[in-house]
Amino acid sequence: MKKLKIASIPGDGIGKEVVPAAIDVLKAVSEIHGGLSFEFMDFPYSCEYYLEHGSMMPEDGLKRLKDFDSIFLGAVGNAKLVPDHISLWGLLIKLRREFEQQINIRPAKLLNGVRSPLVNPKDFDLIVVRENSEGEYSEVGGRIFREEDEIAIQNNIFSRKGTERAMHYAFDLAAKRNKHVTSATKSNGIVHSMPFWDEVFKDVAKNYPEIETDSQHIDALSAFFVTHPDKFDVIVASNLFGDILTDLGAAIMGSIGIAPAGNINCNGKYPSMFEPVHGSAPDIYGKGIANPIGQIWTAKMMLDHHGENEIGNVLLDVVECTTADGIMTPDIGGKHSTEEVTEEIIKRLKEKA
Ligand code: NAD
Ligand code: IPM
Numbered sequence: 001m002k003k004l005k006i007a008s009i010p011g012d013g014i015g016k017e018v019v020p021a022a023i024d025v026l027k028a029v030s031e032i033h034g035g036l037s038f039e040f041m042d043f044p045y046s047c048e049y050y051l052e053h054g055s056m057m058p059e060d061g062l063k064r065l066k067d068f069d070s071i072f073l074g075a076v077g078n079a080k081l082v083p084d085h086i087s088l089w090g091l092l093i094k095l096r097r098e099f100e101q102q103i104n105i106r107p108a109k110l111l112n113g114v115r116s117p118l119v120n121p122k123d124f125d126l127i128v129v130r131e132n133s134e135g136e137y138s139e140v141g142g143r144i145f146r147e148e149d150e151i152a153i154q155n156n157i158f159s160r161k162g163t164e165r166a167m168h169y170a171f172d173l174a175a176k177r178n179k180h181v182t183s184a185t186k187s188n189g190i191v192h193s194m195p196f197w198d199e200v201f202k203d204v205a206k207n208y209p210e211i212e213t214d215s216q217h218i219d220a221l222s223a224f225f226v227t228h229p230d231k232f233d234v235i236v237a238s239n240l241f242g243d244i245l246t247d248l249g250a251a252i253m254g255s256i257g258i259a260p261a262g263n264i265n266c267n268g269k270y271p272s273m274f275e276p277v278h279g280s281a282p283d284i285y286g287k288g289i290a291n292p293i294g295q296i297w298t299a300k301m302m303l304d305h306h307g308e309n310e311i312g313n314v315l316l317d318v319v320e321c322t323t324a325d326g327i328m329t330p331d332i333g334g335k336h337s338t339e340e341v342t343e344e345i346i347k348r349l350k351e352k353a
């Protein structure tokens with residue numbers, strides 16, 4: 001029996017609703033699989049934890065998490081309790097950086113029964129490979145307080161190593177898919193880092209003669225996500241461009257509540273971390289209407305990551321049968337609660353046994 005040790009961090013807001021839901025689904029997955037089991041350990045790291053302990057996780061938090069097979073995270077952020085820059089640097093970004101999760105993969109495709117806000121969407125199935133450790137999210141910068149001349153500075157850092165890594169990941173992924181990589185750029189010389197990004201893209205592309213490539217300015221690319229999402233296969237993007245593009249990807253799927261993601265540690269030294277694209281959604285927290293599909297689809301990505309693609313595909317099929325029958329939360333036009341959708345998915349999964 002294969003056993004996966006999973007550290008679960010529900011975090012804040014609806015993370016506390018959708019993570020337990022997705023864990024119940026994973027327990028059902030292990031029941032029907034027969035050869036796969038999970039050992040979950042819960043970690044309460046969150047803004048509430050901060051209020052009690054003065055930090056988002058204990059000093060040895062990384063050590064406690066390091067030996068798990070994966071981390072399953074909900075969302076971080078409750079600005080009413082803790083300013084976002086403290087909670088995010090103290091937990092979410094810290095885990096991504098310290099565990100060298102340098103790639104963030106974020107697929108977007110239409111699910112049966114879920115209506116896209118696009119008027120007449122052609123079927124699309126794309127995946128954004130987001131550089132996850134540097135770029136616009138660098139730690140270099142700060143504020144200079146000088147009365148009315150106060151300034152804020154943010155330096156973008158693009159290393160050749162980090163940029164190449166993201167691009168190789170995108171090309172390797174495209175080789176297994178539809179053999180097309182689009183680079184999200186802004187190469188018209190305004191942003192200094194982007195001509196460099198383009199140069200690295202061209203260099204890396206030379207190693208993959210079988211893969212078609214194109215480059216789109218991020219502004220035009222965002223428009224194409226709305227007008228022609230079906231034209232994309234793999235898109236490689238910097239940290240901030242990828243962040244924005246993937247909320248747009250979520251929107252054209254029908255809701256940010258269904259978009260999954262994985263923060264991948266590529267060198268095998270640390271656990272990868274699976275967390276949906278959405279945040280803690282304070283506006284709906286506690287109402288029981290958070291869409292659990294983003295977290296459940298994220299669980300499927302975690303299964304794929306551990307070589308369990310077959311059962312992962314069964315899980316996504318079951319999710320789609322459920323949405324196709326209209327059993328969904330209000331964000332995608334349904335009337336059901338988080339719990340009802342989760343129970344239905346579990347029931348249908350068990351019918352597969
Ligand atoms: P958000 O993703 O939390 O919410 C944006 C909108 O989408 C809201 O209207 C929300 O109700 C809706 N939504 C999100 N998830 C949903 C779901 N599962 N079902 C139904 N509707 C859903 O983004 P925000 O409002 O910009 O951020 C709120 C907090 O979350 C902030 O503190 C932010 O920093 C944090 N955040 C954390 C992460 C993360 O931990 N990965 C990601 C994004 C935002
Ligand atoms: C995401 C989030 C985070 C990011 C924030 C909360 C720091 O928006 O995971 O998409 O920008 O990476």
Ligand code: MN
Nearest residue numbers: 243244247277
């Ligand atoms: Mn985001």
